[in-house]
Amino acid sequence: MAAPSSRTRKSEPSKKTVLVTGAAGSLAKRVISRLHGRYKVIAVDFRRQVETDAGIPSYKVEIHKRGFEDIFREHKIDAVLHLGRIFAHESDRSRRYNANVLGTKRLLELSHKYGVGQVLIHSTYMVYGASPYNPALLDEDHPLKGSEATYDLIDSVEIEALATIYLWKHPELNVTILRPCNVLGPGVRNTMSVLLSRKLVPVLVGFSPMMQFLHVDDMAEALVLAFEKNKPGIYNVAPEDYVAYQVAVEQCGCGKLPIPSIPPALPKLWSRLLNWNAFFPPYMVNFFKYPVVIDGRLFRETFGWKPRRSLNDIFGYYRKQKSVGP
Numbered sequence: 001m002a003a004p005s006s007r008t009r010k011s012e013p014s015k016k017t018v019l020v021t022g023a024a025g026s027l028a029k030r031v032i033s034r035l036h037g038r039y040k041v042i043a044v045d046f047r048r049q050v051e052t053d054a055g056i057p058s059y060k061v062e063i064h065k066r067g068f069e070d071i072f073r074e075h076k077i078d079a080v081l082h083l084g085r086i087f088a089h090e091s092d093r094s095r096r097y098n099a100n101v102l103g104t105k106r107l108l109e110l111s112h113k114y115g116v117g118q119v120l121i122h123s124t125y126m127v128y129g130a131s132p133y134n135p136a137l138l139d140e141d142h143p144l145k146g147s148e149a150t151y152d153l154i155d156s157v158e159i160e161a162l163a164t165i166y167l168w169k170h171p172e173l174n175v176t177i178l179r180p181c182n183v184l185g186p187g188v189r190n191t192m193s194v195l196l197s198r199k200l201v202p203v204l205v206g207f208s209p210m211m212q213f214l215h216v217d218d219m220a221e222a223l224v225l226a227f228e229k230n231k232p233g234i235y236n237v238a239p240e241d242y243v244a245y246q247v248a249v250e251q252c253g254c255g256k257l258p259i260p261s262i263p264p265a266l267p268k269l270w271s272r273l274l275n276w277n278a279f280f281p282p283y284m285v286n287f288f289k290y291p292v293v294i295d296g297r298l299f300r301e302t303f304g305w306k307p308r309r310s311l312n313d314i315f316g317y318y319r320k321q322k323s324v325g326p
Contacts, residue, residue, distance in 0.1 A: 015040050018227070019077050021063060021107070022084020023050040026187030027122075030220035031081060032056065035227075042075055044068075045084060046099060064103035072114045079118035080111055081227060085159075100155040101162070108166045111173055118174040120227055121163045125181050125212075125236065125294045127156050130286035137295040140179075140234045152283035167232060176226050180237040181294055184314050185216035195279035196252040196318045202270075202280050202288075204261040208246040209291040212238045215309035225303050238296035239307045245288060251311070252318035261289065 016039050022028045023043035032052070035041050041056045049060040057075070061067050063084075071077075082104065086096045104121070111119050128138050129145035144160060146153035160177060167175035182192045192213075195201055214237065222237050249256060259267050268282035280288075299305060 016078040017042065017075055018079045018081060019044060019071065019075070020081045020083060021045070022082075022122075023052075023058065024048055025083065026185070026189070027183065027216055027219060027223075028081075028083045029187070030216060031083065031223050034220060034224045042071065042077070044071065046086075046103075062099065062103070064098055064106050068106060069110055072110050077111075077114065077116050079120070079227060080107060080116055081120045081122075081223060082107055083122045083223070085122075085155075097155050101158045104159045105162055108162060108173075112166070112170055116173065118227070118230055119163075119166070119176070120223065121159065121175065121177045122223065123160055123163075123177050123179045124156055125179050125238070125292060126153055126284075126287070127160055127179065128292055128294070129153070130209075130290040130292050132290050134290060134292060136291075137293055138236070139295045140236055140298060152281070164234070167234075171232070174230055174232045176230075176232050177234045178223065178226060178237050178299070179235065179294065180219055180222070181212035181214050181239075181296075183214050183216055183219045185309075185317060188216050191279060191281060191284060196249070196254060196315075197321060198254060198279060199322055200255045200257050201249055202257045202259045202267075202276070203246055203249060204267055204285075204288050205258050206261055207289045208244045209287070209289060210242045210293050211245050211248060211291070212242045212293060213248065213311060213314050214239060214307060215314050218307035218309050221308075222299070222303070222305055225305055226299075229303055231302055233302075235299035235302065236294040236296045237299050237305075238294045240296070240300075241311060242293055243311060248311075248315065251315035253322045254318075 018035055018039045019042045020028055020032055021044045024045040024047050032041055036053055043050050043052050043056055043058040046062045050058045052058045085100045127144045127146040144157050146157050163175055163177050166173055184193050259270055267285045271280050271282045
């Protein structure tokens with residue numbers, strides 16, 4: 001029998017290139033570790049150049065400045081996972097606005113200019129605002145009132161406004177916006193995590209609103225799932241269970257420091273005078289008074305997602321921290 005002619009090898013499909021902002025953060029690191037190997041990952045952070053595994057380019061760049069475009073020129077980026085932002089306790093309002101809002105605007109412009117096929121924006125449940133008139137469950141259609149009570153949430157609301165414009169105006173970008181509840185766990189340094197890491201935390205006399213908590217590993221899984229299934233839209237991300245704030249404080253092994261809640265301006269004054277901006281900032285006082293419970297059913301049903309870590313898993317981490325601490 002004659003020898004068969006040389007076979008034409010099927011070329012393996014090239015891996016997608018995914019740019020992840022906020023690479024120095026605990027959440028982004030978990031997302032990058034899950035993507036690495038299956039995709040080509042590019043790590044970007046404004047704070048420092050992050051040490052990464054071999055094969056992952058890492059850049060320190062402020063995304064609202066010109067140098068950010070060089071990354072798009074150098075790499076053919078298929079998707080952007082925008083996880084990086086400056087929290088209110090990390091910087092002054094002007095720098096935070098430039099980095100968060102103008103940076104997101106620049107990222108969306110460059111994504112459109114360079115033909116990126118997917119953009120995922122990590123937002124926050126705080127865009128809904130804390131109000132005594134909030135319904136029991138807030139779905140994705142509820143108005144965003146976070147900036148009405150405080151200027152410190154303007155950047156979060158404006159980021160969403162920009163992303164929503166691109167969601168409808170440029171459907172080829174496949175924009176997805178995720179609004180998670182409080183994300184906690186090892187390495188997380190947001191306001192709630194800093195608060196629950198303390199041995200003594202302030203509580204408002206007469207108030208203990210219901211709150212939702214999500215382990216950072218579950219949020220990382222949610223982000224990767226949203227990226228891989230690519231179903232554009234706006235989604236709340238939260239478990240089905242919730243717990244009263246003061247119960248969460250107890251479960252995390254924290255002592256309570258009662259703060260008078262009357263008159264309404266008093267808790268904010270205490271926060272400013274005692275320099276509690278990192279863990280009990282004035283702009284968040286209403287979130288410790290009124291429940292902001294989000295309905296995460298749409299995300300769970302659309303993506304088939306379910307958190308694996310329980311509230312006890314989450315709170316147990318903070319209890320253990322205190323038992324082994326100095």
